[in-house]
Amino acid sequence: xxGVTQSPTHLxxxxxxxVTLRCSPKSGHDTVSWYQQALGQGxxxxxxYYEEEERQRGNFPDRFSGHQFPNYSSELNVNALLLGDxxxxxxxxxxxxxAGKEQFFGPGTRLTVx
Amino acid sequence: AQSVAQPEDQxxxxxxxxxTVKCTYSVSGNPYLFWYVQYPxxxxxxxxxxxxGDNLVKGSYGFEAEFNKSQTSFHLKxxxxxxxxxxxxxxxxxxxxAAGNKLTFGGGTRVLVKP
Numbered sequence: 001x002x003g004v005t006q007s008p009t010h011l012x013x014x015x016x017x018x019v020t021l022r023c024s025p026k027s028g029h030d031t032v033s034w035y036q037q038a039l040g041q042g043x044x045x046x047x048x049y050y051e052e053e054e055r056q057r058g059n060f061p062d063r064f065s066g067h068q069f070p071n072y073s074s075e076l077n078v079n080a081l082l083l084g085d086x087x088x089x090x091x092x093x094x095x096x097x098x099a100g101k102e103q104f105f106g107p108g109t110r111l112t113v114x
Numbered sequence: 115a116q117s118v119a120q121p122e123d124q125x126x127x128x129x130x131x132x133x134t135v136k137c138t139y140s141v142s143g144n145p146y147l148f149w150y151v152q153y154p155x156x157x158x159x160x161x162x163x164x165x166x167g168d169n170l171v172k173g174s175y176g177f178e179a180e181f182n183k184s185q186t187s188f189h190l191k192x193x194x195x196x197x198x199x200x201x202x203x204x205x206x207x208x209x210x211x212a213a214g215n216k217l218t219f220g221g222g223t224r225v226l227v228k229p
Contacts, residue, residue, distance in 0.1 A: 004157070033216070042118075042204055042219035043158070056216050090157055094215060100146050100165045100208075101215055105157035 002027060004106035006091050012112045013081050021076040021109045025093030032074040033103060034066060037088040049074050050096075078111075086113045116141040118207050120220035128228055133195040135223045137188045137205030146208040147188040148217065149179055153201050164188060175199070195227045 005024045013019050025032050031050045035043035045058035049068035063079045072093075078085055088110050092103035117140045127133050139145055146165055150158040162173025169181045179190045188205060202224050206217040 031215070035217075040222075042206075042221050043217075045216045045218070048216060058216070092158075100163075102148060102160045102163055103215065103217065104160060105150070107155075107157045 004091055004093050004104050006089075006106040006109050008109060009107070010110045010112075012114065014114050015081055015083060017081050018077065018079045019081060019111060021078075021089050021091075021111070023074045023076070023091030023093075023106060025072050025074070025091075026104050029093035029095050029104070030072050031094045031096055031101075032068060032072065033092045033094070034074070034076045035090040035092065036060070037090055037108070039087070043090055046076070081113045083113050086111060116145075116207050116209050116218045118205050118218055118220035120203075120205055120223045122223050123221075124224045124226065126226050126228065127195050129197050130194050133190075133192040133199065133225065133227070135190040135203050135205075135225060137190065137220060139186050139188060139205070139207045141207050141209045143209055147179075147181065148206040148208070149173065149177070149188075149190050150204045150206065150219075151201050152204065152222075158204065161190070195225075197227050197229055200225055200227045 007022045033048040034046040037043040046060050047057040052068045065077045068074045088108040090108045091106045094101040094103045119138045148163045149161040152158050162171050164171050164181045172178045202222050204222050205220045
């Protein structure tokens with residue numbers, strides 16, 4: 001049973017470019033959340049998708065957008081990249097968006113913005 | 115608003131000794147609390163959670179945590195630490211009545227277990 005998978009593993013972009021990160025949830029999970037983890041910090045919640053809709057959003061600008069597909073996989077898009085967007089981007093999946101369900105995390109995508 | 119504090123940036127312990135990683139939280143109402151561990155270049159691995167019931171929660175790899183409502187704490191413990199427990203540990207909180215299951219994480223505590 002595959003866990004949460006993310007692609008690509010690493011990515012290098014320059015300021016102003018756009019990037020798309022991809023996530024496949026754990027088998028049987030229908031809810032996907034995205035987190036940004038800057039170096040030396042805890043993960044920060046970006047947004048969550050359930051039933052192909054954004055259900056919750058953290059304090060991130062509109063440059064961060066996402067999508068969830070009918071097979072529950074998800075994409076995170078970041079436009080007009082800034083140096084400060086350099087971070088590890090983590091995808092997490094869970095069975096439903098209920099508060100008590102633990103989230104399972106993927107290995108992350110390391111984004112470097114030059 | 116919900117928040118989590120992990121007051122220690124790093125905890126050093128000798129192998130075989132007890133390990134404690136501290137966590138305090140602030141949330142309106144009853145919390146759901148979680149512990150995750152992160153190894154280098156890896157995502158977060160779920161260790162345990164407190165939802166309701168017994169204040170002592172047992173989790174993976176011999177870890178346990180004690181929920182203390184009066185002190186708003188959820189400290190992670192392991193009776194006998196292993197060198198392989200060296201990693202970054204995160205405490206997270208969720209307010210159970212809000213929609214969705216967004217987690218708010220602490221800043222992390224690095225654990226170093228010396229042989």
